[in-house]
Amino acid sequence: MAIVGEVISVFGFLRNAWKLRKERRDPTRLSANRLITAFEAHGIARQQIIRLLPAPVLEASPEVTMADFSSPEKLQHKLSPQLLDWAAEYLNLKRAWLDGVDEPPHVVIDRYKRPAEYRAWFQARQAQAPEVGRWMSVWKAKGEEIGPDGSGPLCLVYEETSEGLDSKEWSRYWLLSDEWRLDHSPCVENMAAAVAVARSLGILVTGHGLPLDKLTRVTTGKMLIPQAALHRRGRWYPEDLADPAPGRNTEWQRAVWEGGQAWLAEAHRDTP
Template identity: 35%
Template structure:
């Protein structure tokens, strides 16, 4: 009798395990879980999600409690809204192997970043922050072989005193001992400074920088692991008279890169 009882318990346990496994093989449930993970990564609690939704998505608060419940409300329109709201690639939400974040393509062309910002500025203070990620706080220089990852944060809403942001990643990430990478980065910093976009350096472990660049880690989750900070645009706060030869050349190259960009686009230099 005891053996039969043990067999029944084991059979029940295996049945529940199979049911659990089967549920998690459901791609719709996986997509719903991905949506919940996106909100959590961007600092939005499940109890707050409904406060951000447009009226057309009347999803009860209780149905954000689990992926199983949320999966019943997934529609193309809702998923399109989530992707647009957080600047995500829609195919990533569908579970395809693409990078989650949208890319700002302006490597070697900082003027394109100026135009990108001009199209999106709302006049709100601190709408944008430019982050430069690397493994240490060592200053930028042609002898630095560290890789950088450049990302942009945009504040899009407030929940009481809590800001809700979305993130973009830049092309042109790479080693700082490659002069075009430094030139492009510092051009972005100049544009950011002139448009009152805050510039901040964050120190992250190399594996975290790599995970962000490879699309394996959402940017806000990576930023939350920052260990220290540094100043990517520090050289612009020193007198040009104190510039090293490479810094003098860099200033001249950036001036050339931004030559002809209207003041209305990059802001007042003063």
Template identity: 50%
Template sequence: MSIVGEATGVIGLLGKAWNLLRDRLDPAHAQAKRLVETFEAYGIARQQIPRLLPPELKLPNAAFSTPDKLKDKVTHELLDWAADHLAISRSWLDNVDEMPHLMEDHYKAPVGYRDWLAKRLELAPNVPRYLAVWKPLGQEIPSGHGPLCLIYEETTDGLDGTEFTRYWQLSNHWNLHHAPCLENLLAVIAVTRSLGILVLGSDIPIGLLQQLEAGKKLIPDVLKRQCGKWHPEDLIDPLPGQDTKWRQELWSGAQGYLEDSGIVISNLELDRSAAEPAEQ
């Protein structure tokens, strides 16, 4: 490596160290920085943020140009609005919580998913939505290992003809190699389909899924790195001639969780035609 390259590397490391130290010494700066960077992760440029603000929170464009300019203008009301608009943890914006995304984990209690999803349908009745099931790239069910992540998404109109999507996490450290996690996955898929919500699967590099579960990556940043598609619905409604003994065993376990929650899902609700999004 050249002297110039080495010097550049050292300067970069010093810059990162200074930024970390500054965030610790100046929580207001860290809070403003997190606010701006989160909007950017969701596809909203910092100069566009003022266009979204309600009248009582209006700020000039220049206020969002740098964290230094914004930090003295951040209020509890602004952070409350931002957390609600982005569906992000309010305490994470305060830099006191490690997990950025709102969590709806009803492990072994699928009735919790049914009630929560039904509430989302009531609160936002006419928006595209789906449940995303993320597994590590190169890993298969049931032989694989690594994180299994359930992400619920709702898409609305954004600025200037774009789309804006909010995300919720519906799993908390589920593992691909843990049979109860897979049984719960099947139960959630069945509940989701019965409500007319589409279920899609994606392959994600395992390191990114691990960072997501540790609160080190935001969902839209992870989504940019999806590497392939698969069909989670095949786990409860396999194609003709594609059924397997292990799938039947997982489905039997899932039915147990559904029955314990008082949920009865008919074969009609599990039919592939029932999975078409009711609101689209």
């Protein structure tokens, strides 16, 4: 059985290597593959994509059919700028990523050392999409301590959930951090400040742990957020850093809270 497993592993490696080689030689196939992969990651089956296409996109791609979305090989011959523009906007992904350019897939709204600016951004989202469910989640490595000895990536994810096809909920995502670290105190303080801003606007905040390899791939732009979200394990409470309970908080928690408040106050000092 071990030999069979090794053969399967080698076969999978060779298949992925051949696929990568094909995509490097043919960037249109890479774009088609990323489009299909992104929709499936967001819970939309490839055969359902055509149901979402608006009339202007269909008019610009009159020959596209349901069957064309069944594989990257078929879809690559039916790609159009209008189709890629629409997919990027619908899923809230970077168009350059769909084009095959090596950039992170998700839109990044990083306000490092300027956390007060999250308020205006959150309020703009609330005005633009008033009917959606929304929350902010803070991801850390699974099993990593939230304290002075913690280390590893720290990832802030903003999510909006609404009704999709056949009354099934689906989500769009934004990254609110850019390779922050749990072992870098300004990052933790800025996270606490962002949590405080979100909570003041009625946005639910949650905390989760992810396997380190998955979390690292998200923070470096190598994995889609909904793909990584499938690996979330456990809960923790970021609001304990933003608003520590009197008498129950540690010296480290107090330092993080004070640091977060200082970053928020910095914006007021900079305002004329």
